[in-house]
Amino acid sequence: xxxxxxxxxxxxxxxxxxxxxxxxxxxxxxxxxxxxxxxxxxxxxxxxxxxxxxxxxxxxxxxxxxxxxxxxxxxxxxxxxxxxxxxxxxxxxxxxxxxxxxxxxxxxxxxxxxxxxxxxxxxxxxxxxxxxxxxxxxxxxxxxxxxxxxxxxxxxxxxxxxxxxxxxxxxxxxxxxxxxxxxxxxxxxxxxxxxxxxxxxxxxxxxxxxxxxxxxxxxxxx
Amino acid sequence: xxxxxxxxxxxxxxxxxxxxxxxxxxxxxxxxxxxxxxxxxxxxxxxxxxxxxxxxxxxxxxxxxxxxxxxxxxxxxxxxxxxxxxxxxxxxxxxxxxxxxxxxxxxxxxxxxxxxxxxxxxxxxxxxxxxxxxxxxxxxxx
Numbered sequence: 001x002x003x004x005x006x007x008x009x010x011x012x013x014x015x016x017x018x019x020x021x022x023x024x025x026x027x028x029x030x031x032x033x034x035x036x037x038x039x040x041x042x043x044x045x046x047x048x049x050x051x052x053x054x055x056x057x058x059x060x061x062x063x064x065x066x067x068x069x070x071x072x073x074x075x076x077x078x079x080x081x082x083x084x085x086x087x088x089x090x091x092x093x094x095x096x097x098x099x100x101x102x103x104x105x106x107x108x109x110x111x112x113x114x115x116x117x118x119x120x121x122x123x124x125x126x127x128x129x130x131x132x133x134x135x136x137x138x139x140x141x142x143x144x145x146x147x148x149x150x151x152x153x154x155x156x157x158x159x160x161x162x163x164x165x166x167x168x169x170x171x172x173x174x175x176x177x178x179x180x181x182x183x184x185x186x187x188x189x190x191x192x193x194x195x196x197x198x199x200x201x202x203x204x205x206x207x208x209x210x211x212x213x214x215x216x217x218x219x220x221x222x
Numbered sequence: 223x224x225x226x227x228x229x230x231x232x233x234x235x236x237x238x239x240x241x242x243x244x245x246x247x248x249x250x251x252x253x254x255x256x257x258x259x260x261x262x263x264x265x266x267x268x269x270x271x272x273x274x275x276x277x278x279x280x281x282x283x284x285x286x287x288x289x290x291x292x293x294x295x296x297x298x299x300x301x302x303x304x305x306x307x308x309x310x311x312x313x314x315x316x317x318x319x320x321x322x323x324x325x326x327x328x329x330x331x332x333x334x335x336x337x338x339x340x341x342x343x344x345x346x347x348x349x350x351x352x353x354x355x356x357x358x359x360x361x362x363x364x
Binding site for chain 1: 282283284304305306307309310313314317318330332333336340
């Protein structure tokens with residue numbers, strides 16, 4: 001696979017290393033002269049000097065034959081533009097864009113730039129997972145497929161506490177796929193009991209979170 | 223007509239003043255509060271007294287765009303110092319807010335040409351400079 005990476009920061013440089021070690025052909029583009037010279041000592045001809053938002057720089061790097069274009073500069077507008085041109089001008093089938101400021105995610109979506117990766121969002125998700133005060137954790141979010149897996153803690157006194165799985169009132173499009181108790185998980189049957197303090201994994205259509213939270217939150221929080 | 227201009231540099235502030243003088247409603251958005259001085263420079267009255275609007279904020283932020291009145295704008299001009307910012311802002315104005323008259327200032331003629339083909343109106347000062355030099359060279363050679 002031929003991969004073109006825009007932006008030789010920590011993310012871009014390390015991505016290049018990893019992809020090269022997996023046997024892919026990679027070109028990294030870096031627009032700062034000093035940074036380019038540093039990277040060039042290690043990567044030699046696999047890094048090129050230039051602004052990846054310039055058409056001739058992209059073309060010199062062979063964007064026309066790239067199987068994957070990854071834009072990981074520190075500038076969201078640049079990442080959007082590189083991916084938009086890769087997709088629409090050079091008809092590259094696969095792109096990945098880095099979102100630096102999560103508030104710009106809406107614009108990436110507006111311009112059809114997907115998938116996107118945001119370090120801030122990833123860390124936020126980890127925090128949600130590690131800090132129990134957040135009731136609901138998104139474990140998996142497949143936007144295009146419209147599928148989510150969430151984890152929710154069963155609060156004392158919530159409608160779901162102390163009832164069988166089949167008795168929990170859930171909207172259409174939601175399924176309980178696992179119960180985590182005492183550090184171990186199991187796939188429940190219809191008559192498995194749900195206890196307060198359990199963590200429940202559910203697969204669902206996006207947008208049904210509120211209806212679900214109501215079943216697992218304590219009445220005072222709801 | 224209500225014109226929203228993002229970027230109050232030399233070009234943006236001059237365009238803003240001419241639009242206001244032609245009787246349009248003009249709102250200017252720039253992340254540098256000091257850029258306001260450019261709107262006042264050489265004028266008898268301040269920008270606001272003359273009827274202009276000025277908002278401090280980043281054009282990529284939706285709150286700033288809304289505060290500057292993007293949802294009422296008939297025309298949107300993106301002329302910050304960044305080509306890519308202008309191209310993205312112009313598309314936001316077009317696709318998110320449905321503004322028909324959208325112009326982006328793009329220094330790089332190649333990028334300007336491609337986005338022009340995609341239906342975005344671009345103005346490339348570099349292209350104009352190149353053309354002028356070509357004319358001057360032709361005149362010099364004759």
